[in-house]
Amino acid sequence: MxxxxxxxxxxxxxxxxxxxxxxxxxxxxxxxxxxxxxxxxxxxxxxxxxxxxxxxxxxxxxxxxxxxxxxxxxxxxxxxxxxxxxxxxxxxxxxxxxxxxxxxxxxxRVDGETIPRKILRDDEFADARPKLARQIGTILAGLHGIDSAALPPLRTISSTEEIGLLRDDYRSMGWPRPVFELALRWLSQNDPGVSKAVTLVHGDFRHGNLIIGADGVRAVLDWELAHRGDPMEDLGWICVNSWRFGEIDKPVGGLGSREDMFAGYEAAGGTVDPDRVKFWEVMGTLRWGIMCCGMMQRFRQGPDHSMERAMIGRRSSETEIDLLRLLAPRS
Amino acid sequence: MQDEPRPDELIKAVADFLRDQIAPQISGHAAFKLRVGINALDLVTRQLTLSADSDAEELASLKTLLGKDGTLVDLNSDLAERIASGAVDLSTPGVKDHLWRTTLAKLAVDQPNYASYRREMEQK
The missing domain is CATH 3.30.200.20 (Phosphorylase Kinase; domain 1)
Incomplete structure (x- = not known):
């Protein structure tokens, strides 16, 4: 057409x-x-x-x-x-x-900003920034609270299945990464099993999929990876270091503390399990690392022979240092 | 034997030219693409400069750790398998230190400005 x-x-x-x-x-x-x-x-x-x-x-x-x-x-x-x-x-x-x-x-159309570096650094967002971690908690509690019976058909995915999917993805690339193996081993040994609460999970709640204005979060976008599962998955994913864009001491998207997010989540009626959040943060870090490796595969095999794809492939090592900081801190 | 200048010197000269002479003249999406391209050239320069030493260190460390000879890919595959099976873990002498040193060597080439890397280098 x-x-x-x-x-x-x-x-x-x-x-x-x-x-x-x-x-x-x-x-x-x-x-x-x-x-x-x-x-x-x-x-x-x-x-x-x-x-x-x-x-x-x-x-x-x-x-x-x-x-x-x-x-x-x-x-x-x-x-x-x-x-x-x-x-x-x-x-x-x-x-x-x-x-x-x-x-x-x-x-x-919702007006606002999605580019992380602007949201994290520009004056326009200075008043909003300290409030965003808590607001993110409130929003996540709201979306996890959506009546399960009202949901359209969605796949249900457990932590155990997700570990298996990541392992298959990683192994299919045929490139050895001892740090990823360490993470897979840790995930299997620390798998919390089926969650008591199984809710709607957004699946990709992070910078880029949030429209933010001077007044805070204006819209949550991109439900492409939505599924049913452990609600703590969304809280862990937003804490992955790759979404902090340099503000590494502010785990929630480079904006604020886990405690602020948890407080917002609980004030809005949610229940936080910090151990599960940590588990999903490790899972998310590995997942992003494997996605970077996938970019390298597509660069080499696919029609999109772009520099961007190639360079994202070289970002998988960022997740390796973050996995070591999570699982094998030096100090 | 190939003559001089070395590849890293040539690539650095091209990257510097693009950064200093061309980048200020363009804008928009092309400027973004150019920045990605310059970053790629800088990465290649770092790899050409740093990886011979870091690969040699990694190979020596893998040989000691695994008690066998082989290429970098073979020995990394072997280490990966031993971690997967649980034969080797963070309590195995030398493993944690090996993983840290090899990972820092990767970051030194891939993303030396990555905040986690900078933090670890400050604390070293």
Missing amino acids: SQAAFVDALARSVRRWCAGATGIRAAAQLSGGASQETWSFVIERPDGDIAAILRRSPPGYGSVSGRAAGLDVEAELMRLAYEAGVPSPQVLHVLTEADALGAGFVMR
């Missing part, structure tokens, strides 16, 4: 479901590979324009990975999160066959 035909189809779709809409303008692709695209556009209406975002898989493309929840499920989760008071973009429309645009959804 040419860009002009795509824009026409999007305008036709919008006129069907958006009351008063006369058309669209300023359609621009923000990101995307072959299987998934993000577009920004403006819905024109006499009562006031709406800034909108489309996420879609073009017709003929399925899910990007075996772990992906699917765009329909993502839309449903965003709707549930919005209703539960979790900062989320309002979902305006889920694509149907009549739209002829593939699978996906349209949401309201």
Whole structure:
């Protein structure tokens, strides 16, 4: 489909479901590979324009990975999160066959920043920063509190299964990493087993997927890796050192302390298990390291022969030093 | 024998040219890509300068630890397997120190500005 035909189809779709809409303008692709695209556009209406975002898989493309929840499920989760008071973009429309645009959804655009270095350093966010760790705790408690019965079909994944998946991913690359083996061994020996609470887990709650403004977190994005599991997984993942962007003494995304996040979580009705959080932080550190190795594989084998991919491959050693700091501190 | 200048000297000259002469002239996505490219060249320079010594140290350490001879990849695979099976762990004499030294040697090439690495080097 040419860009002009795509824009026409999007305008036709919008006129069907958006009351008063006369058309669209300023359609621009923000990101995307072959299987998934993000577009920004403006819905024109006499009562006031709406800034909108489309996420879609073009017709003929399925899910990007075996772990992906699917765009329909993502839309449903965003709707549930919005209703539960979790900062989320309002979902305006889920694509149907009549739209002829593939699978996906349209949401309201939320203004704000996602680039970690700006959020961690710019003056604009100075007032928000000290409050963000606690707010993240509050938000996570809110999304973990979403009624299980209301959830769309999601895979359930336990810590034991996750260890196995990571081990398979790592071994399939055929490159020995004694530190990763040490981490896998530690994870198996410290596997807390099935959690008493099994809830919705966002699965990728970190910088890049949070829109932040001077007033705090405005939206949680990207539910692609959502699943059912141990809620402590999300608390551990946000503490992975790779998401601190240099602010290594502030474990929660380089913003604040675990204690602040835990306090926000418990004040909002959640129960924290710090040992499980630590377990998931180790798991998350290893997971990001293996993902970096995967980038190197795709650089070498795939069509995307980019410098960025290649250089991300060289970031796996960052997770090795972080794993050693977690599991074998020198002092 | 190849003549001089050495590869690390050539690559450093190119990286310095891109950084000092070209980078100030461009902006936007191309500037971002150029920065990634310069970072890659700097990494290669560090590897060419540092890895002969660190690889030799790592190989010697692996031979002592495992009590056998072999290439770096073979011996690292062997160490990985022994850790996976539990035959070797952090309480095995020399293992923790070996893992730390080899990891720091990787970071010295890959990301010497990584905050965890800088912290460990300060505390050394």
